[in-house]
Amino acid sequence: MSPTPAVPTRLPALVLLVGLCISAAAGLALQHGVEARADTLLQHNAERVAEEIERRFRLPLYGLRGAASFLAASPQAGREAFRIHVASRDLPREFPGVRGFGFIQRVTPGQLPGFIAAQRADGAPDFSLKRLSGQPADEHYVIRFIEPMQANRGALGLDVGSESRRRTAFEHAIASGQPWMTQVITLEQDPLRRPGFLLYLPVFTRDAPQASTEQRQAALVGLLYAPIVATELLDGLVQRDPEEPEHQIDVTLSDAELDDPAAARIFDSRAAGLRPSRFEARKRVRLSGHTFNLLVSGTPEFERHARSASPWLALAIGVLASTLLAVLLSQQTLGRRNAEVRARRMSADLARLSRVARDTSNAVIITDTRRRITWVNHGFERLTGYRFDEVIDRTPAELLQFEGTDPGCIRRMRAALDAGQAFGGEICNRDKHGDLHWIELDIQPLHDGEGRLTGFFSIQSDVTERKLTEAALRASEAFLDKAGRIGGVGGWSFDLNTRTLRWTEQTGRILGFEPGHLPTVQDVFQCCDEATRQRLQQAIETRFAAGADRDLELAITTARGAALWVRLVAEGEYADGGMARIVGTLQDITARRAMEDDVRRNAALLRGAIDTLDEAFVLYDPQDRIVFCNDKYRQIYPTISHMLQPGARFEDIIRAAAQRGQVPAAIGQVEPWVAERLAQHRQGNTDLVQHLDDGRILRVVERRMHDGHTVGFRIDITDLVRATEAAERANLAKSEFIATISHELRTPLQSIMGFSDLGMHFAQDQEQFRQMFTDIHAGGQRMLTLVNGLLDVAKITEGDRTLQLRPANLAQLATDVARELHSLADQRQVRLQLQRADPLPQWPVEVDGFRLQQVIRNVLANAIRFSPAGSTVEIDGQATAAGVTLTIRDHGPGIPADELETIFDAFVQSSRTRDGAGGTGLGLTISRKIMRAHGGRIEAGNAPDGGALMRLHLPAAPAQPLDARTTA
Template sequence: MDIHPKCEQERRRPRIGLVGALGPLERKVLLPVLAAAVAAIALVAVATWMIHDAQRERQLASESQLLAHAIADAEVRDPEALQGFIEKLGEDQRVNLVVAVTGDPPYVFASTRRGWIGRELSTLPPHEIGAELATTMRTRGDAMRLRPEDGVFACATPLDGEGAVVVHLDSSTFEAAALRSTLLLGVVATIAIVAFAATVVLAVRRTTTLRLARLARAFAAGADPPNPVEFRSARGDDEITALARAVAEAREREARDYAEIERLALVARHTTNAVIITDLARRIAWVNEGFTRLTGYSAAEAVGRVPGELLQSERTDPATIARMRRALDAHEPCRVEVLNRAKDGHEYWLDIEIQPLRDDRGAVTGFMAIEADVTAAVEAREAIAASERRQRLIVEGANLGTWEWNIATREVRFNERWCTMLGYAPGEVEPSVESWERLIHPDDRQAVQAALDEHFAGRTDFYRCEHRLRHRDGSTVWILDAGKVYERDESGKPLRMSGIHLDVTEGRVVEDARARLAEIVEGSEDAILGVALDGTVSSANAAVARLLGIPREEIVGATEARSIPAAERAFEHAALARIAAGDRAAQYESRRVRADGAEIEVSVSLSPVRDGAGALVGASKIVRDITERREKLELEKLAALLGRQNRSLEEMTARAHRFVDDVSHEFRTPLTVIKEYTAIVADGLGGPVTAQQAEWLQIVDVAAADLNQMVEDFLDSSKLRVGRLRVDRRPSSAELIVAGVRGMVARKAASRGIRVVERVEEGLVPVFADEEKVRRVVMNLVSNAIKFSPDGGTVELSARALPAGDICFSVSDQGPGLSPEDQSRLFERFRQLPNALAPSVKGFGLGLNIARQLVWLNLGRIWVESEPGRGATFSFTVPPADMRVVIERFFERLAEREDAGGAIAMLRIDPGDAEAGGAPIDAEQLRRVVVGATRPSDIVLPARGGRGLVVVGPTESTAVWTMRIEDSFRRHDIDGAHAPSISVAGFWMTPADTEAARDAIRESVLGAETVDAR
């Protein structure tokens, strides 16, 4: 389009070109005025007008130019969109006319304040567009006249070569208004200047007047301003000169400003900054490419919106927004930094400079904002500020000393705190590295040097060393010294270094104390836990892990539920809850489950733990294993008992030894006499000995030797039997026992022609006894009966049940019988067996003693019924295989002991766990092994349920006992995983605890119901 070159021209000379097409109009207006007014008035009017015009023109030119570019930049191609855009633009008070020429054929969109006109201008030469528009407007009844003086047309670059945008901005929009104001100005000026005119007319020379008129015309025609120097030389009047100078200056300024505007237009278009132009209501009228780049909103999206709504976020500082609003409300320029949000949501910082846009009357018509993205700068600045703030805080707050070290010059700048930390005034410390080196504790010098060397060599990122410095008062100050080389030469040699200096003396002391305390806690034998108020374990010392057998890392962070037996949890929880509620401390006994499943008794001390501010943050729990304490108490008890028993055992042993000595002495002495005199006689010391006598004496000697041998054997076996007799009690029957002696009894009886009658009751309950020992007793009694029976007499052997349940064996003879004295002596002697071995009770000897002992071991009694001359009946009992009776008999026997005081202990022995693998020990094997390891005075009973055994014994240390039974298991190759478990089921002192012992043993053997039924 050929409008194009014109437009180029227009930009240089805004008052010609397109506007020139309106020339006649101008003249039409100007000429009557010039003709009507006197030359002076005209001159003044023209001058006044020009000043005004220059200002207005400048502003309008820049604005219209910007707008034209804005429209062009908007790149509105679509006629409808363009129409909408221009229409919108036309609504602006300031915009008088917007014309866009686009399309092929060219189509003009024009918008005026009054409405929208559009017409195809294909045939119209561009320079006629203005006239045509004027005509069009007139035809529409718009009294609108466009003159260069009334406004400024600006032409934008072509729309891709297909069109152009023309904008006309006008402050004095209507001709009428312009006329009114001009006339008004003229009238006022006329009245004002009439008086002045005379002077002016007189003063101004004609030439000057003419020149000025020419000048004015030239201005009006847009000619270059005259040379001010030339102008000055021609001046004739000071005011005029001043006026002219003002005009010239205005022109100069105008030219300058115009260049500025041109530049700005370019900048606005191409700048990376965003440029927004809004109307007075702050709706966006135009934005540049930079805006789109910055915000992500296209011009189409942005136009019509208010920037604040579109761009600001909730994070935008309200104070900034308020400041901006205030400035805009006051129509003042402002510059703010504001945080905005782009279309894609990212936030950025803008430096916004907002200028109000004014029309030629100075009324604000809108705003232009130039926005620069300063996000990076703001962030960097904030980061720096934050870092500086932090650093300052650190330096101030931590009471830091700082230093700057020029390593080459050895110069060090110490700050004030550095000096005061060591007791020096700031000026007192010479700024050299020696000042520092001198104060280092000799013991630390090496470490400091090493740390520095490491850092200088680049092996450490930071130099950091804690060392001691000598305070001015001679005391030692612990210093944490840290720094970094920040400048090195090309070879890496350190040049400058800076760092901080912190007094950590107090920390050292506290830390030492803390460390010591921590060591104490950690090393404590008591388990110490830190527990949060919700029951979570926050810390635990080594003893906790030891106590519970759980690794510490599994304890800390979890609750104690794993280690507290279910039954105790509620209580412990409540205890903690009371602490949480403000209780001071709690102490209680509880239990813990170890990882291996074992339960232990513990005492617990629970105390609240408060932080430095006194707030309750948790509780400490000190858990002490008192199982050991209990066991220790029991062990002590046992040890005391054992000691007593040992003493008594020693006494007994000594007594046994004395007894054996006595016996051997008493036996040997008569034997020696027999042997000696036999030998003396045989040796002929008493006179001649015949061969027959010698032979007989030989027989005596042999018999004496035999007897001596028998005595030795007896004593030896007696010694061996002390505590070593094995008693294997088990259920058996009277019939079986009697049958076992039948053959021997028959042989003995036959040798004397004695008849033996057996009378065993039918249906006898089983007995609980050591069969073999019962048989020996029966045999012994039967032998005696046979010995004392008259030839051909009868001996009766019977077995019957007694009302108490025991089975009674009796042996009756028809011998001479015993007197009551003999009977009582007999039993007296029995009770004092150890001292009664002397063969004073004629005819009974050791047989009855042994019988009595065996009966006793079978928990029975033995007695004799006899009348002199009417024979004797020896009877003894064995308990039935009813455990209740057996236990009764055991306690009766205990009560009869001479040393009745002492203790009864009960062990429970259970066969090994068959599920652990391998064959379980069979019940009979278990019984045999246990019986083999017990003492004759112990009884071995089947435990309740039948699987295990209960061993009850008097005056036995459970530890020794357990050990002996364990040994026995080992000897029988019952070991390892399947070894029976042995537990101490009870320990009682008699006679005080006899009842408790009896109940407990009954419970273990018979079960609780049976005990209750008692």
């Protein structure tokens, strides 16, 4: 081969070009590495900020759950009790950003006037309903309590259901039974009008079913809520320490559920006018049913820290080395002999390189400037499955790329090749058989002697196995880290030979160290006090040989100064017949220890409270053995008090009491009485009266709890029983007295009425005397009515009035009474209307027809007397499987709400109708007693649009419905 004279001048230039390319590639790779490390560091910062935001947003929920426990323990607590509960918490320190805690109550429109009056009476005289929109609502959700009041006065009485964002959030909370947060809103009580939220916690009736949304709606008591100012809650979130530039970041938090960026932004620590950062990390944070967008970006200090001179240094060294090499080559001899020798050597080298390229396991491709293949080696055929003749004059892209190939990588590769530059990267290709391969590319441009581009040379390495391994490793590490964060458990290992310590990021978080910190044993010891350090040192020296030392609970102080309780569990790994390493877990158990302390305190408090009870108390376990009883319980049973100790069986206790004669009912029949008492006790819902041998009378109350324990009370009701018996005797004497006096009065009253009738007959021509006898007759009639009413009351009270029950039709009974009172209605200019359809509805009952018509007559006569002229008294009935209801409605002044029960008392009339009403005040008293004797009831009420309602409820007759014409 004859060498060309241009070779000596071209070779240095080619070497210089290749060197510059290699230098540029090295610098670019180093730059990519620097940026990748900065991105990783920023991601760690983003994780840390997200965890801190989640922690801060969880704090108000702790306060709400505390308030829920308070309301569960004191369901009748008023405004003052709620204020004292909230005042017991240090809100600025425990719950920064939380303006207070409040309670929202669901109120229907019909309940609203009474609700507002009740709140004004409960220490809020200025309480009134406030709405954020004028739209009417089927239900109001009104802020009943909000404390502290001084900072939240503007929110008291606000109907949070009158604004869509507030309403949507609490509807989600009720439907899910979980805490829920609103979108960004402006708090009514914040004078600065800053972005804020409302966090709701639904409160349900204890033990009510809550499996479905409908059940949760029915069981809803109200909603506890906390108004939160975002800027106060997140104050101090970004801490900029000049000594730690890697943590110099800016944080922006926005509402992900709002489209307007300005309205959605709730927190932004970036300085105004600052250019966007090169490094940014974005995350979505889910907090109490609401989604936020978190943007963490690097500050100028962070970017300066992330920069590195290594890429430029590598480039400069490469350029300098390439230049020196080119200079040295140019200084070589240009003699023909040396050129021929070099040519032969280069030919041999090229041959060897060709053999290497052909036989190497990597795929080698040479293309022209249009990227069409001109040559491939055997490695390409093995890797792709395509033969040499199948790929010639075709591009690698049309053969190997598919829809899953990364578009970004394709664009970068095309841009580099279009510019005639080298390209390196990793890409996913598909071979001839459809199998996927990850390929590491190294593409270099080829030039002729004059520097013109002639094609490209590509070496492709199959890195599929490495990529799969890396993906599996990343997934495993992510899974372990996530599991550790969720469970609060970190891992660690200690090499006994090298005395080196390793731990997971979660362990570092628990101990307060930054991510990436290289741990040492001294780091752990610095978190311990002297006693804990000695205990831990002894466990390490003994290689956790003792069983107790393998599971330790230690009090530590983290590197950040936080006091924690941690649980350390360890076990050994063995090699060459001995323990080589100790591995274990570290778990933050501070919350559990605090909960255990609370349980102990609450148990002591409960035991103290039980000891102060004035009633006898006992607690049995599921096996009916005594767990605890107070001294009052032992005093109730003095003959067996020595047996009343923890572990004593209920059966043994009652048998001993019966055998010692303490229970008179068991004398002579100990075993039957014990069997009956055991059966009552095991029902789990006992309420009985027990007589003791010393004359005392006890009320025995026993309730079975969900876990099988049984709570029992023994209440001394001796005085109550004796007082009740005395009252019953007095009431009987009163009834006998009334009956006697009434009988004695009837005879002279009859004589008075008879003589008054004669007087009216013989004094018809003398107006003055006739009017006097008429007045005497009217007064006597009223007295006789009163006496008859007293007799009815006395007989019904004593049980002497026996009802003659027969099947009857309530509709016909009501119709007959209406006919009787038609003249009274005409006199009052009142129309009677029986609401019924044709044919006459069947309202079957089994009643004493005479007595029931007496009730209907009393009620209907009252309705006629109290109705204004020209109005209508309506009589309506409804029959169901459970019974029959007769409703009589007038259009008079109605009955005050506080008198709906008292009007049924003897000699009592409504304050709105007593003037000029006449009557004795006994009609409704007699009516109620007759209805109760029938097993029914009578109720008073008011119609929504005015007038009184009287409802008579009777149980349905057991027989078949009667014909409409049947009467009693």
